[in-house]
Amino acid sequence: MMNVGIIGAGRIGKVHGESIMRYVKGATVKAIADPFMNDETKAWANGLGIAEVYTDYHKILEDKDIEAVLICSSTDTHSAISLEAIAAGKYIFCEKPIDHDVFKILEVKKALEKAGVKYQVGFNRRFDHNFKGARAAVEAGKIGTLDVLKICSRDPGAPPVEYVKVSGGIFLDMTIHDFDMVRFMSGDEVDEVFAYGAVRVDPAIGEAGDIDTAVISMKLQSGAIAVIDNSREASYGYDQRVEAFGRKGQVAVSNDTESTAVISDADGVHAEKPLYFFLQRYMQAYVDEVSEFIDCIVNDKEVTVGIDCGLQSVLIGLAAKRSLAENRPVKIAEIASEYGL
Numbered sequence: 001m002m003n004v005g006i007i008g009a010g011r012i013g014k015v016h017g018e019s020i021m022r023y024v025k026g027a028t029v030k031a032i033a034d035p036f037m038n039d040e041t042k043a044w045a046n047g048l049g050i051a052e053v054y055t056d057y058h059k060i061l062e063d064k065d066i067e068a069v070l071i072c073s074s075t076d077t078h079s080a081i082s083l084e085a086i087a088a089g090k091y092i093f094c095e096k097p098i099d100h101d102v103f104k105i106l107e108v109k110k111a112l113e114k115a116g117v118k119y120q121v122g123f124n125r126r127f128d129h130n131f132k133g134a135r136a137a138v139e140a141g142k143i144g145t146l147d148v149l150k151i152c153s154r155d156p157g158a159p160p161v162e163y164v165k166v167s168g169g170i171f172l173d174m175t176i177h178d179f180d181m182v183r184f185m186s187g188d189e190v191d192e193v194f195a196y197g198a199v200r201v202d203p204a205i206g207e208a209g210d211i212d213t214a215v216i217s218m219k220l221q222s223g224a225i226a227v228i229d230n231s232r233e234a235s236y237g238y239d240q241r242v243e244a245f246g247r248k249g250q251v252a253v254s255n256d257t258e259s260t261a262v263i264s265d266a267d268g269v270h271a272e273k274p275l276y277f278f279l280q281r282y283m284q285a286y287v288d289e290v291s292e293f294i295d296c297i298v299n300d301k302e303v304t305v306g307i308d309c310g311l312q313s314v315l316i317g318l319a320a321k322r323s324l325a326e327n328r329p330v331k332i333a334e335i336a337s338e339y340g341l
């Protein structure tokens with residue numbers, strides 16, 4: 001049984017704590033740390049069987065019995081804790097993004113090359129059963145050569161403005177998942193980005209310097225075109241859809257619902273709304289991504305979602321931010337060159 005430590009006991013830290021202790025085989029959470037640890041969180045941890053609860057995450061890094069750590073703390077700490085965990089010889093699962101600063105991501109990458117420990121980035125949507133099925137169809141050539149990829153990603157409600165102020169902006173906070181999905185679904189790299197954005201949901205988001213509605217068009221290196229549309233608020237629930245169109249056909253992924261029951265009556269045809277929250281939609285994906293991480297450690301496999309996935313998504317996000325600010329298409333190579341890539 002592999003001992004795991006979780007750094008950060010906020011919402012995502014709790015998700016991973018629950019999934020590992022209840023569903024992930026071959027691993028157990030030995031300790032969890034958070035500087036804002038309170039009695040309620042301690043009771044939650046103890047209730048799951050996590051006996052060691054700290055305010056100082058260094059105790060996890062110093063524990064020789066803990067082989068792997070999950071970094072679930074605030075984004076601004078991810079790269080620094082990654083470096084400390086690498087130095088401590090731990091295997092690392094780091095929630096996205098690794099950092100908003102590309103130089104800091106490259107520092108982590110350099111440290112990994114010397115240390116040789118496994119490092120997985122938390123892009124959980126790759127492990128969703130729907131998206132995996134669509135990707136398998138594309139990869140197997142079922143739709144022929146990919147020409148157009150469409151991704152719709154809309155949250156049921158906007159985050160608090162205080163969160164928006166420190167999030168890095170919609171492209172590095174929300175759309176970063178969709179940028180990763182473009183790479184995953186297409187098996188290709190993004191060449192050029194053009195982003196449109198607006199404030200349509202909450203004026204306070206605009207006052208905080210961000211947008212809440214966006215459409216991003218991308219040219220891929222193969223010549224295919226990808227389009228993402230985002231909104232911070234969909235009144236009917238968590239809207240997550242994908243369509244890949246090719247020369248031989250198309251594959252589409254619809255939203256998950258509580259059931260597939262459809263009622264037809266004199267007033268019309270009625271179906272259930274999409275699942276309302278990302279934890280409902282993606283809970284199994286969170287289990288599966290950590291299960292794969294543990295399997296890669298135990299069986300010495302390469303992780304499928306490594307640091308380069310984290311790096312590329314941030315580069316695309318920065319290109320989108322520049323495109324929006326300067327109202328022009330921006331090549332990924334333009335952003336990459338500024339970091340010596």
